[in-house]
Amino acid sequence: MSTSGPGVAHGGAFEPLTAARLSMVRGGRRLFADVSFELAAGDMLLLLGPNGSGKSSLLRGMLGLSPLARGELRIGDRPRPIAGHALCRHTLYQGHAHGAKGELTAMENVALAAVLDGAPGGPGALEAALRRVGLERHRDIEVRRLSQGQKQRLQLARFALNLGARTRLLWLMDEPSAALDAQGAELLRELLAAHAARGGAAMVATHLPVQADGARVRELRLDAYRVPASAVAA
Amino acid sequence: MSEPPRERSPGEPVQPGEWGLLQWALRRDLRLAMRRRSDVLTVLGFFVLACSMFPLAIGPQREWLMRIGPGVIWVSALLAVLLALPRLFELDHGDGTLDAMLASGHPLPMIVAGKLLAAWLVTGLPLIVLAPVLALAFSMPAESIALLVASLLLGTPVLLGLGAVAAALTLGLKAGPTLVTLLCLPLYVPVLVFGAGSVETQSAGLSPAAHLALLGAGMLTVSLLAPLVSAYALRISVE
Numbered sequence: 197m198s199t200s201g202p203g204v205a206h207g208g209a210f211e212p213l214t215a216a217r218l219s220m221v222r223g224g225r226r227l228f229a230d231v232s233f234e235l236a237a238g239d240m241l242l243l244l245g246p247n248g249s250g251k252s253s254l255l256r257g258m259l260g261l262s263p264l265a266r267g268e269l270r271i272g273d274r275p276r277p278i279a280g281h282a283l284c285r286h287t288l289y290q291g292h293a294h295g296a297k298g299e300l301t302a303m304e305n306v307a308l309a310a311v312l313d314g315a316p317g318g319p320g321a322l323e324a325a326l327r328r329v330g331l332e333r334h335r336d337i338e339v340r341r342l343s344q345g346q347k348q349r350l351q352l353a354r355f356a357l358n359l360g361a362r363t364r365l366l367w368l369m370d371e372p373s374a375a376l377d378a379q380g381a382e383l384l385r386e387l388l389a390a391h392a393a394r395g396g397a398a399m400v401a402t403h404l405p406v407q408a409d410g411a412r413v414r415e416l417r418l419d420a421y422r423v424p425a426s427a428v429a430a
Numbered sequence: 431m432s433e434p435p436r437e438r439s440p441g442e443p444v445q446p447g448e449w450g451l452l453q454w455a456l457r458r459d460l461r462l463a464m465r466r467r468s469d470v471l472t473v474l475g476f477f478v479l480a481c482s483m484f485p486l487a488i489g490p491q492r493e494w495l496m497r498i499g500p501g502v503i504w505v506s507a508l509l510a511v512l513l514a515l516p517r518l519f520e521l522d523h524g525d526g527t528l529d530a531m532l533a534s535g536h537p538l539p540m541i542v543a544g545k546l547l548a549a550w551l552v553t554g555l556p557l558i559v560l561a562p563v564l565a566l567a568f569s570m571p572a573e574s575i576a577l578l579v580a581s582l583l584l585g586t587p588v589l590l591g592l593g594a595v596a597a598a599l600t601l602g603l604k605a606g607p608t609l610v611t612l613l614c615l616p617l618y619v620p621v622l623v624f625g626a627g628s629v630e631t632q633s634a635g636l637s638p639a640a641h642l643a644l645l646g647a648g649m650l651t652v653s654l655l656a657p658l659v660s661a662y663a664l665r666i667s668v669e
Contacts, residue, residue, distance in 0.1 A: 259533050262669050284535025291533075293526025299465035311446055311454050312534045 210237040210365040210395050211272040218267030218278070220250060220257050227253050228418050231267070235366070237395040240388060240411040242402060245418035251401035252292055254418065255368045258399075259284050288313060288355060288364040292371055294347040298340030302331050305339055306353050313364060315357040325357040329383060344375040352380075355387050359394065367391060367398040373406060385409070448540045455544025463552040469517060470552050477510040477557055481564045492569050499568030500578055500629035507557045507582060508589055508618055514553045515593040515614070516607040518545070519664060523601055532668060542664070543657035546594055554586035570629075577629050577638055584645040585625040591656030592617045598663035621648065 212234060219229040227250035235241060243251040256262040258269065260281040269276045269283065276282040296305040306325060310317035326332050329349040334342060339350065352372065358364055367388075373381050385407050388398055392411030400406050407413070446454060463470055484502045488494055522528040531541050561582055565575045596613040600606040628641035 261529065261532055281532075281535055284533055287533065287535070289530070289533040291526045291529045293524070293529065295526035295530050297462060297525060297527060299462055304461070308454070308458055309530065311450075312530060312536065314446070 210397050212236045213283075213366065213397070214268075214270040215258070216268040216270075218254065218257065218269075219265045220253055220262065221265045222253065222262070226265075231416070231418070233414075233416055235397040235399070237365075237397060238392045238410070238412055239397045240392060240406075240408050240413045241397075241399045242406060242413060242415045243399060243418060244402070244415055249418040251418055252370050255289070255370055255399065255401055256291075258368065259287060259289055283366070286364060287366045287368055288358050289368045290351050290354070290370060290372060294339075294344075294351060296339045296347060296350055299338060301336050301338055302326060302342070302350055302353075303335040305350060306357065309354045310357055313354060313358060313361070315354070315361045321357060321360060325353040328356040329353045330379070345377055345380055348372065348375045349380055349383070352383060352387060355391070359387070359390055365396040367396060367400075369398065369400045369402075371401060371403070373402060373404050381406075446536070448537055451536050451540040452544040452547070455541045456548045459545050459548030460551065463548065469514075470556070473510050473514045473553050474556050474560065476513055477506050478560060478564065480506040480509060482567065485567055495568045496570055497633075499565055499570045500574065501626045502568070503561055503564055503578060504582070504585075504622055504626040507561070507586065508622060510557055511553060511586065511589045511593060512611055512614060514549065515590075515597045515610050518549055518594055518597045519601050520597075520606065523668070528664070528668065532665065538661035538664065539657040542594070542598075542661045546590060546657060546660075549594075550587055550590050554582075554590055557586060558582045574629050574633060577632050580642060581625040581628045581638075581645060584642060584649045585621050588621050588645070588648045588652045589614075589618060591652035592621075594656050594660045595663055598660040598667060601664065601667035621645070624648075 214234050216232045217229075218231045220227045231254065233241060243254060245251055253262055257264040257278075260279065260283070264278040267278055269278055271283070271286065295309075296302075297308075300308070303322060303326065306322050307317060309315075310322060315321070323332065323335070326335050329352045331342075331346060331349055331353065334346065339347060342350065355367060355369075358367075373384050376384060381404070388400075388406070388408030389410050391398060392408055398408075398411070481503055484498065485495055488498070519528060522531070532538065558579055561578055562575050565578055570578070593610065593614050596610045596617075597606075600609045600613070603609060624641045624645050628638035628645070631641060632638045
């Protein structure tokens with residue numbers, strides 16, 4: 197199934213991640229409380245919930261981009277401070293903004309991201325990643341001229357590139373399929389399947405159904421963790 | 431930044447080193463500046479026009495022009511740097527690339543240092559190159575011009591470094607650019623006093639060494655601290 201990655205060497209296996217009782221308070225409002233989950237190699241966790249239920253914030257909170265109020269994060273059996281950025285180096289994160297410079301070409305953007313992500317950055321690998329996401333004919337086009345869906349595909353090129361690396365085995369994706377067409381959704385499914393097959397894990401915040409063959413897909417509904425403010429009946 | 435020692439699994443590819451990161455950010459921002467030349471030219475255009483207004487307003491009295499020249503050029507350079515500050519992090523914040531840098535887990539101060547170096551190369555350095563030409567319009571003597579260039583070389587990194595902290599702190603606020611100006615101007619006063627003052631001192635027949643030494647000390651301090659403090663401020667601003 198995984199045709200693009202060399203597989204995971206013994207040293208680069210995904211260590212199980214345990215999150216216990218994560219809570220976040222933003223602007224005096226409690227977004228979610230006591231969210232707990234476990235992620236092991238090959239797991240895919242879908243974050244579901246209505247707008248504003250804190251899907252993006254949970255992803256950002258795990259990376260230390262937004263502060264978690266309390267909770268516990270463990271990699272393997274090592275506890276990690278929730279206020280730190282310890283997960284960042286193990287993670288490939290895609291936020292809800294498209295994360296590319298509009299003035300630079302698709303190729304330049306992928307090359308820049310490859311360095312930051314510690315992915316194999318040879319021209320061959322970059323070309324292959326662009327081909328995989330169907331942007332090979334747009335490699336020299338400025339990203340601001342691309343459509344929303346194409347920009348989202350460009351983000352996926354980072355993940356395609358990561359399949360060839362043995363690092364950052366936790367994928368955190370924020371609405372990766374919002375602007376994708378049917379083919380793009382299929383591409384996302386393939387990437388996630390290949391990622392699961394090599395022993396990676398993913399958390400995907402989404403409104404749309406996301407599938408990945410071979411991955412153990414679980415759902416985490418964030419609205420279930422909503423705690424009504426004590427004074428107001430929710 | 432005190433980070434726990436990195437544990438590296440054997441299969442992990444080599445991550446960019448800290449200097450590699452600085453270079454990465456430097457090259458990236460220089461390339462972006464090449465693609466957005468109008469931004470750079472706006473700042474330089476402002477500098478040249480602001481300086482040229484004074485001889486037009488004051489008239490061709492050589493004595494007066496000579497006397498106000500260093501001050502005018504310094505104030506214009508300072509305002510030109512202020513003009514460039516809001517875009518330092520705002521664009522990266524808007525398109526999500528700043529998030530990618532923060533989420534990468536690499537030492538952010540090195541990335542910010544690269545960005546600041548690039549910003550100085552595309553705004554500070556051109557101002558310094560243009561300054562002697564403008565100084566001629568103020569009939570400044572050669573030794574004053576040399577000193578003006580030296581003081582700008584030492585002073586513009588301070589302006590940029592202090593401004594970067596303010597820009598990082600106000601990132602994402604609607605009134606950001608205005609706030610940056612308000613935050614920066616008081617901090618710029620000493621730089622201006624010692625920068626423009628050095629030329630003044632020399633014209634009065636005294637040695638400008640003390641002024642330059644203070645500016646140099648300021649430059650070293652700000653160059654070391656600005657990336658650290660800006661990086662910290664950026665983390666707070668994106669929360």
